[in-house]
Amino acid sequence: MRKIYVYSLLTFMFLSVGLVLNCGKSKEGENAQVNATDTSEASKADLLAKGKEVYEVNCASCHGPNGAGDGPAGAALNPKPRNFALADGWKNGKTKEGIIKTLKEGITGSGMVAYPHLEAEYEALAEYVLSFK
Numbered sequence: 001m002r003k004i005y006v007y008s009l010l011t012f013m014f015l016s017v018g019l020v021l022n023c024g025k026s027k028e029g030e031n032a033q034v035n036a037t038d039t040s041e042a043s044k045a046d047l048l049a050k051g052k053e054v055y056e057v058n059c060a061s062c063h064g065p066n067g068a069g070d071g072p073a074g075a076a077l078n079p080k081p082r083n084f085a086l087a088d089g090w091k092n093g094k095t096k097e098g099i100i101k102t103l104k105e106g107i108t109g110s111g112m113v114a115y116p117h118l119e120a121e122y123e124a125l126a127e128y129v130l131s132f133k
């Protein structure tokens with residue numbers, strides 16, 4: 001009689017431990033997923049913030065604070081600085097790759113020079129340029 005009591009107590013303990021461990025596991029899983037979403041959204045926000053910072057120092061003089069191509073240093077240029085809100089007329093394409101190519105090589109025969117010293121910020125700049133609507 002005593003033995004049976006001990007066995008059932010042991011079984012109960014194992015079951016409880018198993019339940020507790022399982023709960024812990026599925027909670028961890030959920031948290032990991034939430035964190036992954038947070039991180040990618042945060043890093044996109046970081047990228048845009050970085051892009052804005054670098055853009056305002058290096059690009060806004062020609063392309064304007066809102067990317068409309070109306071910065072004072074661009075007023076006398078021909079061709080005019082690109083209006084980033086427009087979809088047409090992009091020589092290298094309105095894509096991340098196209099913008100990075102422009103920053104690497106510049107646009108020959110225009111006021112758009114290459115920006116090799118900003119290479120570390122190309123991705124951030126491209127994201128920011130694409131964010132003008």
Ligand code: HEC
Nearest residue numbers: 058059062079080081082090091092093102107110111112
């Ligand atoms: C001295 C003025 C000037 C500055 C400063 C300048 N740009 Fe430009 N940018 C231009 C001009 C002019 C064009 C248009 C070139 C053309 O149409 O041939 C242009 C075009 C572009 C284009 C469009 C390329 C395409 O595919 O047609 C991008 C993207 C661009 N600039 C990004 C930038 C970024 C990012 C910066 C800052 C790092 C910057 N520009 C700084 C004058 C400038």
